[in-house]
Amino acid sequence: MEIVEVVAVKLAFKMNQLENKLNTKNIKPTSMRLLVLKQLVESKSAVSLSELENTFEKVDKVTLYRTLKTFEQKKLIHSIDDGSRAVKYALCEENCECEPEDQHVHFHCENCEETFCLTNTGIPALNIPSSFKAKSVNMVYKGICANCAD
Amino acid sequence: MEIVEVVAVKLAFKMNQLENKLNTKNIKPTSMRLLVLKQLVESKSAVSLSELENTFEKVDKVTLYRTLKTFEQKKLIHSIDDGSRAVKYALCEENCECEPEDQHVHFHCENCEETFCLTNTGIPALNIPSSFKAKSVNMVYKGICANCAD
DNA sequence: CGATTAATTGCAATTGTGTTGCATTGCTTT
DNA sequence: AAAGCAATGCAACACAATTGCAATTAATCG
Numbered sequence: 001m002e003i004v005e006v007v008a009v010k011l012a013f014k015m016n017q018l019e020n021k022l023n024t025k026n027i028k029p030t031s032m033r034l035l036v037l038k039q040l041v042e043s044k045s046a047v048s049l050s051e052l053e054n055t056f057e058k059v060d061k062v063t064l065y066r067t068l069k070t071f072e073q074k075k076l077i078h079s080i081d082d083g084s085r086a087v088k089y090a091l092c093e094e095n096c097e098c099e100p101e102d103q104h105v106h107f108h109c110e111n112c113e114e115t116f117c118l119t120n121t122g123i124p125a126l127n128i129p130s131s132f133k134a135k136s137v138n139m140v141y142k143g144i145c146a147n148c149a150d
Numbered sequence: 151m152e153i154v155e156v157v158a159v160k161l162a163f164k165m166n167q168l169e170n171k172l173n174t175k176n177i178k179p180t181s182m183r184l185l186v187l188k189q190l191v192e193s194k195s196a197v198s199l200s201e202l203e204n205t206f207e208k209v210d211k212v213t214l215y216r217t218l219k220t221f222e223q224k225k226l227i228h229s230i231d232d233g234s235r236a237v238k239y240a241l242c243e244e245n246c247e248c249e250p251e252d253q254h255v256h257f258h259c260e261n262c263e264e265t266f267c268l269t270n271t272g273i274p275a276l277n278i279p280s281s282f283k284a285k286s287v288n289m290v291y292k293g294i295c296a297n298c299a300d
Numbered sequence: 301c302g303a304t305t306a307a308t309t310g311c312a313a314t315t316g317t318g319t320t321g322c323a324t325t326g327c328t329t330t
Numbered sequence: 331a332a333a334g335c336a337a338t339g340c341a342a343c344a345c346a347a348t349t350g351c352a353a354t355t356a357a358t359c360g
Contacts, residue, residue, distance in 0.1 A: 030327095030337065050317075060339050065318075067337095083231045083288060085347075086317065100291075107282050118282075123289075124274050131296035132257050132268075138233060139273075139289040141250075146281035180308070180356085200346075210310045215347075217309095235318075236346060308355065315348075325338070
């Protein structure tokens, strides 16, 4: 088997994984959506709509916007309000239902402006007054990230 | 002493308190700022710039914007990113330095859109990876508030 | 007090994100 | 192939945040 074929097979396999991810969440896997998902999988930090727009210069902003909305609604990704003007998005963990107990802490770097999922740091359950009925929670630290420190 | 005089004295006293608050934080107490501060003191929930704009129809939005920025910088008020499009502002507690240990949890109602300070619920210290240097933290619950429940 | 300087406020205009409506494309089903 | 529906692209809009500059007000000094 030629090298190129191997690569092609690996790519196909990868694409298949992405397709499965979409199917699992009941999202019809169009090529557009596969592309966006691929970008999200590969990115080390959360991305905003405009960042995504820059990645694929050819693609319309509104399409990306609606793609993200669909992904979020189907609980494939979650949105993060990091205090910057733009909402960021990142992949959910396996089996995430976006309930408070599924959610984790985020960190927003004031220097490079990137936002990271601290997936290992869950958000602790707090005793807020019982008259408030919480459905979700957003917890974001701001400061200097590992890459920008020193 | 006439009733009106008593009221006048009380008002003067109140204004004096507000003026003190500004002086303590090294903010020159202009009449504009006193007015905005008064509004902030009286409001039961956090306010956005546009809400403030509606309260004083005569006042320019930019003035209010800069007033809030000044207040925030001098740590008289803190800003809250509640996931709505607009940033909200609320008075700081006495002696607040806006460090993570001074900060408290907020609650944003998805029904009435109001945002409340849960001043009694501090934000717990978490163990985030030590490579991240946190300077501040924003924690907001979303759901249905006490007034909107039922 | 009047004149000079600095700080504050108001107005006009711009940027950027998020959003909707509608036309067009492309896929599915029969 | 035709009809129907979902997805995409284009244009336009809504609104928060922000900047630059002019006008006003407050503070300082002679």
